Amino acid sequence: MEINPPDQAAPEKTARKNRRKRGKKPQGRGGEITSRIGPPPAGASSVQPPAKPGKSIGPGPKSPPSGAYPPHFALDVVQSLLERCPEDFISGTFRINAKSYKDAYVSHPDPQCPDIHVYDFLDRNRAMHQDQVVVQLKAQDQWNILHEKIQEYLDEGQPAEQGPEDLALMASALDLTGSGRGLRGPRGLPRSARTRPESGGGSHCAYEYPRATVMAHPLWKKFVQPTAKVVCITEAQHTRLAAGRLRKFPDGNPNFALFAPEDSRVPRLKIQRGDCPPEFFARPQDFEHMLFIGQMIRWDMGHTALGKIAKVIGSYDDIAARSIANLAEKGIDHSDFPESIPEHLPPLPFVIPESEIQNRRDLRPDCVFTIDPKTARDLDDALSVTDLSDDRFKIGVHIADVSHFVKEDDPIDVIARDRATSVYLIDRVIPMLPRVLCEDLCSLSPAEDRLTFSVEWIMNGNGDIQEEWFGRTVIRNCCKLAYEHAQGMLDHPDKDWTPEELPPVEFPWTYKDLSNRVNTLNQLALKLRSKRVANGSLRLDNLKLAFTLDKETALPVGYQLYEHRHSNKLIEEFMLLANMRVAQKLNDSFPNLAVLRCHPPPKEQPLMKAANLLNRCGVPMNVSSSKAIAASLEQAARERSPQEYLVITNNLTKPMELARYFCAGCENPDNFRHYALAVDLYTHFTSPIRRYPDVLVHRLLDYALTNRTPDWNEFTIQKWVNHCNTKKTSAKAASEFSSLMFLALFIKNCGPIQADAIVCDVGDFAFEVLIPSVAVVKRVYLDRLANCTIKVITPRKELAIQFPPHPPEFPDPHVQSIRFLSKVSVKLFFDGTPHDFQAVLERP
Structure with missing residues (x-):
């Protein structure tokens, strides 16, 4: 792992050598391998917006002192530039390659173009990973030539399809094996004849292609990678915190210590003597194994910023200390909730007032039950099904009514909005809401009256919806089933279950009632899933580990793969349906305020790269649509081993974009669609205990059902959901890090x-x-x-x-x-x- 960025940018030859040692070239989204033909110029000493003929942009920032970073443009200036010069200025999320800290990327708005490459510290201009930035594209003669992509294009074509531009490319190629120019020969040259010496570099490309010839090709946009420099950080999403260790400067500087972050994407920090532990300069060896949280204060020039020690975590080897550092550097609030929280909640034990019941549909006489992981305590969804005869069924999805207890802008709401999501680590959960809400007032615990927000449908045996109802309800969970229990009912539908095998069921319902209903729901879920797949729904599952922890030490003593059973899919299917139907309701009611969730289609070039690799290796892969991908994966699942299939799906996951929340009034309707689910509208309604967007959706749904309009505006909503997107990404990263950390500890011990x-x-x-x-x-x-x-x-x-x-x-x-x-x-x-x-x- 690269921990400390060098003090001076290495020349391109050295940078290329360092990348070879890491075994990779610079990578963009989806693991795209790029090839540079030379280092990007250091750039001008100031970032000056280009003047257009007849347009006056105004003065840019003054030139910085030598060695300093160029000042950022003001927000109003970049907003004007984005509108007036969209071909030169582009906004997006800044992504730094963790394995090659000098290489950073911003997605290009043109799906035909590769990610925009931002190289080294000066062009990064103090931007950090996940920041929202505006970049200015450099001149085209400074863009990267993607030699490997050109070679793949030429290798995969057929001789009969050769155009004059293709022939020009092949004729102008520089053979890196040392044979000279123009020796690519026809496309039929055996691949085995094109091998490089063992002493070759990190590139897989045997040829380089002249810039002029590449730019003259009709597909040149696919063969070059735009380069850019950051001119504004519109939103600093990175926490400016990092875990690391403290050491003395090699020159014995008596006034500053050096903070070395573990994350190579974070610059080293100079810590003033007064911010260091009192004994550090006298006995630095005592702190060699201490883990600190460093906070960046100012970054004006060079590769080292000014910082301070925000917190002393503990021993570097201690897993508890490393877990705290993991949360801190990702900006996850794990502090206790304020002691005043109970003042904003009803007293315990909570009894639903009769007046509240009168305003809701009372479903307590119905057979309502939950299916969750065995250890779950925050039960936020329940199901019910009633056979109405004549091939008609009433299905109910009942979700904890969090918005009844958490009012807009009250202290709990403010905290929940900031946390945005619960965070699931191997040894603990960081809840979005106070535990009295998660595990008591809102949790749909068995044998307790609970307030819910429900969607009910009348559907036939084919899963066709005939009637639909949304509204607030009261339910009583008759049994808390685990996925294992429900799976047993699916595997043995005729079995007579006993109290020793299943959790208690509340009278008058029996285990037979539950088993029949679970199997009925599963039959309907299979119909719903079949329709989704026919419409083009795509599922790319990733493996997940579950750990067994020692009850006393909380250290891992075992692990197993998390199994996605039919009982999991049953629940998933009805949650998806509820989310889709609520999304449609909100979009109809509040076309400018609806909180929705989209999944952009994958970028074309990384997806084609993945597909070409699979096709070359004998795995037929059509990526023209999500439906085509799903069909190709179904074929691969039949023809390949389960292990190979996992690699195939992993290969296709890399080019996929992240799903994100958005406000309907701030997005082009053409971008509403959810690519993987193959639906036009989608949202999150079913987990308000652990996701803040679901709370917003509940509130909007209540406004719609009561014919009221919220005093919200789309820009405020977009700001909220942008924050939720960032927090969701951080939570996922923290969870994955926790899993890897516990796996490493298990390997160390066992x-x-x-x-x-x-x-x-x-x-x-x-x-x-x-x-x-x-x-x-x-x-x-x-x-x-x-x-x-x-x-x-x-x-x-x-x-x-x-x-x-x-x-x-x-x-x-x-x-x-x-x-x-x-x-x-x-x-x-x-x-x-x-x-x-x-x-x-x-x-x-």
């Missing part, structure tokens, strides 16, 4: 672990494998293979590794081919780095 793996990407100095048994993708570095000879085969992205004889067990040498979808064996082991583990290739 390892090493031998595991089967499938190759999912290949570089010249490393390759990546998906390890299904532990649900991770891990990089395997080739320099760990002692005495092995490694040959890089270009452009097939293939390695030939020759293992030497090792008598008596291996008397002869052995050559192993490493390519996409190769099956390998790896050893996972602890190498001394706390909370991390490594993978090394095992000899077959």
Whole structure:
């Protein structure tokens, strides 16, 4: 891991060498590999907006002192530039490559174009990962030529399709094997003839193509990567916090200490002596294993910012300290709720007032039940089904009525809006709402009257909706089932269940009643899912680990893969339906205020890159639509092993965009669609205990049902949901880090672990494998293979590794081919780095 950015930008040759050591080239979204033909210029000393003929933009920022960063444009200036010069100025989310901190990216609004590349610190201009920024594109003669992409394009075509521009590209190519220009030859040249020496660099491309020839090609936009510099940070989403360690400067500076962050995307910090622990300068060795939270204060020039120590966390090796650091650097509030919270809630035990019941549909006589994980305490959804005969069923989805207890802008609402989501770590949950709400007042606990917001449908046996009703209700959960219990009912529909096998069920309902209803719901769910798939719905599942923790130490003693059963899919199907129907209701009622959720289509180039790789490896992949992808995946599931299928889905997940919340009045209706679900409108209604957008949706639905209009405006709503998008991303990152940290601790204490793996990407100095048994993708570095000879085969992205004889067990040498979808064996082991583990290739 790169921890400390160097003090000076290395020349391109050194930068390229460093990237080779990491086994990868700079990557954009979806793991796109790019190739640079030279370093971008350092740029002018100030960021001056381009003047258009006949347009006066006004004075730009003054030139900064030598070595300082250019000042940012004012927000009103960049807003004008975005409107008047959209071809030169682009806004977006700033993404820094964690494995190559000098490379950062912003998505290009044109789906035909690769991500915009921002290289090194000066052009980053103090922007941090996940910040909202405005970038100014550089001149086209400073854009990156994507040599590998050109080579793939030429390799995949047919000779009969060659145009004059294609022939010009091939004729002008520079052969990096040293043979000279113009030696690409016809497209029929065997790939095996185009191999590079073992001493070659990190690029897979055997050729380079002249800029002038590339820019003259009709598909030039696909072959070049725009470069840019940051001119404004419109919203600083990064916390400016990082976990790291404190050390003295090498020159013995008596006034400042050096804070080295663990995250290579964060600059090193200069900490004033007065902000350091009192004994640090006298006894720095006492703090070598201490973990600190550093906070950036000011970053005016160079690669080192001014900062302060925000918190001393504890020992670097302590998993509890590292968990706290994980939350802090991601900006997740894990503090206790204020003691005044009970003042804003009804007293316990809560009894629903009769007047409240009179204003709701009373569903307490119905058979309502929950299906959740065994350990769940925040039960926010319940189901009911009634057979109306004549192939008609009444289905109910009942969601905890959080908005009844959490009023707009009250202290609890303000905290919930800021937290935006609950955060699920391996050893704890950071709730969005106080536990008295999550686990008592709002939780749909068994044998308790509870307030809910419900959607009810009358549908036939084919899942066709005939009638629909939205409204506030009162329910009584007759049984708290776990997914395992419901799955047992699906597997054994005729079984007579006993109290020893299932949780208590409240009279007058019986286990037979529950089993019949679970099976009825499942039959309807299968019909609903079949319709979604027919409409083009796409599911790309990722593996997830569940850990068993020691009750006393809370340390991991075991793990297993999380199993997505039919009972999970049953619940999922009705939650999806409720979310879709509520989205339609809100959009009809408040076309400018509706809180919705979209999933943009994947960017074309990364998706085609993934599809081309799969097709070359014998996995037919049509990516023309979500429906086509789903059909190709269904075929792959039949023809490939489960392990290979996981790599295939992982490969297709990389180009996918993130789903996001938005306000309908602030988005073009053309962008409302949810790509993966293949629906025009979608929202989140079903989890208000753990997601703040659901609370907003509940409030809007209540306004719609009571014929009122909220005193909201679309810009405020968009600001709220943007915050929710950021917090959701942070929560996901914190959860994934927690899982990796506990896995590393298990390997340290119980390892090493031998595991089967499938190759999912290949570089010249490393390759990546998906390890299904532990649900991770891990990089395997080739320099760990002692005495092995490694040959890089270009452009097939293939390695030939020759293992030497090792008598008596291996008397002869052995050559192993490493390519996409190769099956390998790896050893996972602890190498001394706390909370991390490594993978090394095992000899077959």
